[in-house]
Amino acid sequence: MTNVPIDRVDVLGDKPESEPPNNWRHYFSFSTDHKVIGIQYLVTSFIFFLIGGVFSMVIRAELITPEADFLDRTLYNSMFTMHGTIMIFLWIFPSLVGLSNYLVPLMIGAQDMAFPRLNAVAFWLVPIFGILLMATFFLPDGTAQSGWWVYPPVSTQNPSGRLINGQAVWILAVAISGISSIMGAVNFVTTIVKMRAPGMTFFRMPIFVWTVLSAQLIQLTALPALTAGAVMLLFDLTVGTAFFNPDKGGNPILFQHFFWFYSHPAVYVMVLPIFGVFSEIFPAFSRKPLFGYNVVAVSSMVIAGVSILVWVHHMYTSGTPGWMRLVFMLSTMCVAVPTGIKIFAWTATIWRGKLRLDTPMLFALGGMVMFLFAGITGIMLASVPIDIHVNNTYFVVGHFHYVVNSTITMGMFAAIYFWFPKMTGRMYYEGLGKLHFWLAFLGNNLTFLPMHPAGLQGMVRRISSYDPEYAFWNVLSSLGAFLLGMSTLPFILNIVGSWIQGEPAPANPWRAIGLEWLVSSPPPVENFEQPPVVVSAPYGYGKSEPLIAGANSSDSP
Amino acid sequence: MDSSLTSQPIEPPAHATAAHTHDVQGTSLFGFIVFLLSESMIFFSFFAGYIALKTTTPDWSPPGMEQLEVFSPAINTIVLVSSSLVIYFAEEALKRHKLTLFRVFWFLTSAMGAYFLVGQAIEWRSLPFGFTDGVFGGSFYLLTGFHGLHVLTGILLQFLMLARSFIPGNYDTGHVGVTEVSLFWHFVDVIWIILFCLIYLWQ
Numbered sequence: 001m002t003n004v005p006i007d008r009v010d011v012l013g014d015k016p017e018s019e020p021p022n023n024w025r026h027y028f029s030f031s032t033d034h035k036v037i038g039i040q041y042l043v044t045s046f047i048f049f050l051i052g053g054v055f056s057m058v059i060r061a062e063l064i065t066p067e068a069d070f071l072d073r074t075l076y077n078s079m080f081t082m083h084g085t086i087m088i089f090l091w092i093f094p095s096l097v098g099l100s101n102y103l104v105p106l107m108i109g110a111q112d113m114a115f116p117r118l119n120a121v122a123f124w125l126v127p128i129f130g131i132l133l134m135a136t137f138f139l140p141d142g143t144a145q146s147g148w149w150v151y152p153p154v155s156t157q158n159p160s161g162r163l164i165n166g167q168a169v170w171i172l173a174v175a176i177s178g179i180s181s182i183m184g185a186v187n188f189v190t191t192i193v194k195m196r197a198p199g200m201t202f203f204r205m206p207i208f209v210w211t212v213l214s215a216q217l218i219q220l221t222a223l224p225a226l227t228a229g230a231v232m233l234l235f236d237l238t239v240g241t242a243f244f245n246p247d248k249g250g251n252p253i254l255f256q257h258f259f260w261f262y263s264h265p266a267v268y269v270m271v272l273p274i275f276g277v278f279s280e281i282f283p284a285f286s287r288k289p290l291f292g293y294n295v296v297a298v299s300s301m302v303i304a305g306v307s308i309l310v311w312v313h314h315m316y317t318s319g320t321p322g323w324m325r326l327v328f329m330l331s332t333m334c335v336a337v338p339t340g341i342k343i344f345a346w347t348a349t350i351w352r353g354k355l356r357l358d359t360p361m362l363f364a365l366g367g368m369v370m371f372l373f374a375g376i377t378g379i380m381l382a383s384v385p386i387d388i389h390v391n392n393t394y395f396v397v398g399h400f401h402y403v404v405n406s407t408i409t410m411g412m413f414a415a416i417y418f419w420f421p422k423m424t425g426r427m428y429y430e431g432l433g434k435l436h437f438w439l440a441f442l443g444n445n446l447t448f449l450p451m452h453p454a455g456l457q458g459m460v461r462r463i464s465s466y467d468p469e470y471a472f473w474n475v476l477s478s479l480g481a482f483l484l485g486m487s488t489l490p491f492i493l494n495i496v497g498s499w500i501q502g503e504p505a506p507a508n509p510w511r512a513i514g515l516e517w518l519v520s521s522p523p524p525v526e527n528f529e530q531p532p533v534v535v536s537a538p539y540g541y542g543k544s545e546p547l548i549a550g551a552n553s554s555d556s557p
Numbered sequence: 558m559d560s561s562l563t564s565q566p567i568e569p570p571a572h573a574t575a576a577h578t579h580d581v582q583g584t585s586l587f588g589f590i591v592f593l594l595s596e597s598m599i600f601f602s603f604f605a606g607y608i609a610l611k612t613t614t615p616d617w618s619p620p621g622m623e624q625l626e627v628f629s630p631a632i633n634t635i636v637l638v639s640s641s642l643v644i645y646f647a648e649e650a651l652k653r654h655k656l657t658l659f660r661v662f663w664f665l666t667s668a669m670g671a672y673f674l675v676g677q678a679i680e681w682r683s684l685p686f687g688f689t690d691g692v693f694g695g696s697f698y699l700l701t702g703f704h705g706l707h708v709l710t711g712i713l714l715q716f717l718m719l720a721r722s723f724i725p726g727n728y729d730t731g732h733v734g735v736t737e738v739s740l741f742w743h744f745v746d747v748i749w750i751i752l753f754c755l756i757y758l759w760q
Binding site for chain 2 (some may be wrong): 114
């Protein structure tokens with residue numbers, strides 16, 4: 001019979017590859033192997049990270065002096081808008097999706113994602129909208145200039161009257177990003193729920209998988225709100241509907257609700273997988289089981305649930321009534337409970353462990369410490385009186401960057417160093433890795449810490465000239481930004497050099513416990529010849545239980 | 558202490574013998590339901606926006622317009638909602654391998670969907686306001702148009718599934734695609750009921 005049910009083909013996808021991807025050309029093809037797609041995501045997003053980083057250094061170059069003397073103000077608006085957009089939609093989101101793509105099937109003992117072709121399509125949308133977004137620099141009226149929040153009425157201005165303007169293309173690009181994210185989210189949730197190996201119960205999944213699940217559930221719930229808002233904004237901008245236009249009876253505040261209903265939880269979409277990375281790295285480098293595994297696993301789901309009930313804390317000054325401020329202040333502060341649980345669990349994990357301070361561990365420790373700081377300023381900002389005082393100042397910018405750069409990007413580097421041997425079959429150079437860490441750690445704090453006092457004194461964000469009284473903090477911040485920029489050089493050197501001629505990596509260089517460490521480095525195309533049969537809980541460090549049936553335990557404490 | 562040498566008998570779970578294959582159709586259906594739940598959030602966002610705009614906009618109704626006509630949209634609604642029953646009959650027929658009966662009911666569903674779309678087009682043409690006329694105009698066309706796009710998608714998917722039914726033996730081993738399109742159709746109907754209440758009944 002040749003009548004293969006078509007639906008079956010849809011689900012299994014093409015599996016033309018039979019040999020591991022050892023040819024670089026492979027990474028430019030429409031591959032359906034989740035490991036190839038994962039690396040495609042990571043490399044693509046890192047290129048955009050460099051572009052976004054150059055933009056941030058341009059911004060800091062402008063701000064090193066109080067006068068607006070370096071850039072045209074219009075270009076300055078473009079710079080901060082595109083910096084934010086690129087870093088969020090083209091670095092953090094795709095890099096995390098790439099990491100999750102690579103790791104989730106391996107960690108749960110699956111051969112691939114549930115929908116491999118959908119996975120490939122979702123990836124290829126990323127370079128498409130990335131190029132679309134960058135192309136707006138060549139439009140006659142330039143890029144979008146309304147910041148990454150694109151609040152109307154600023155974002156509905158179209159002085160040139162052209163249908164294809166920077167703002168319209170921006171909305172379109174973000175909409176494509178949204179489609180890609182929803183495809184990815186459907187795929188991840190289905191994979192995690194339906195594709196787990198025998199014996200891999202929910203409460204035997206590594207925390208990274210839990211955090212990916214909770215993050216992708218947020219995407220599915222909250223991202224559609226941004227899509228709805230973006231559709232209405234696009235119509236307002238292009239055909240002149242009245243949704244957010246107060247002149248015609250519309251309500252610009254409504255857009256803020258749409259935007260933050262997604263974009264606040266989006267921060268948890270970004271940070272949750274990094275919590276997962278920390279939860280993988282701390283036990284491996286402390287040789288101790290993760291403290292309070294069940295609670296940490298559940299706390300991710302709690303964060304996901306609470307995160308969609310806090311968005312109005314971005315809008316305390318948007319004419320929000322008092323009772324609403326109070327409700328959202330309390331709900332926002334509730335987020336501190338599950339995140340606090342995580343910090344506590346990590347601290348208890350490394351407490352009295354035999355710590356090995358290799359590069360992944362350094363980045364994870366640095367990221368955790370800076371996340372604690374971000375969490376404390378986060379609680380300050382949740383409180384209405386403080387927020388009204390520092391609203392729209394550099395205090396908020398500093399807080400936000402301690403989350404997205406000092407925690408998420410540091411965590412991302414931790415993950416890249418940790419799984420680099422697995423992904424490439426090569427070891428990286430430890431010395432360069434440590435140099436990268438110290439430059440990045442100093443650079444982060446030097447850049448973002450001075451933003452807090454500047455903000456408390458009243459320096460407003462998104463300005464290109466400022467009162468000279470803030471100059472001291474800005475000079476520090478700018479120097480830090482250049483240091484931070486330089487810190488990526490040893491990373492690039494390390495990754496490129498090691499990939500080409502690093503020492504071959506063993507299957508499990510960290511003596512870590514997890515299904516991904518039981519297969520060769522890099523893993524074979526089908527991941528596991530036989531589905532592994534999981535017989536014990538994760539993080540069995542210091543215990544004698546084997547992780548899977550029919551194999552010797554890989555752990556020796 | 559080298560613990561890797563301490564071996565202990567391990568009982569593999571009973572379902573470990575279920576070898577390499579996983580439930581492909583079940584996975585596909587699960588993924589589709591997840592997608593639909595997410596898709597419903599777009600509609601709920603639009604609904605929330607509609608309610609917010611309706612309750613805060615000073616002059617809601619567009620000029621030259623007192624009330625929307627309810628009668629013919631109500632007929633339309635009845636046709637669309639009853640098509641959910643018809644598509645259920647089609648699915649049941651397929652489960653009992655009555656392929657011709659399946660095709661008849663399935664095609665009838667598409668026809669009822671098409672009737673709905675034509676009815677909506679006629680209504681749109683008769684309205685005195687356009688997409689850019691006030692907040693109501695924008696909201697009305699946005700919501701009904703976005704829903705109409707889903708009805709059209711549903712009809713196209715139904716044609717695809719109908720065409721597939723002519724591949725010999727195609728639906729013998731399973732028809733998850735048909736189940737999914739049918740689910741999508743129910744989804745589109747439920748959304749319309751909410752839309753009808755919001756736009757036509759709550760004036």
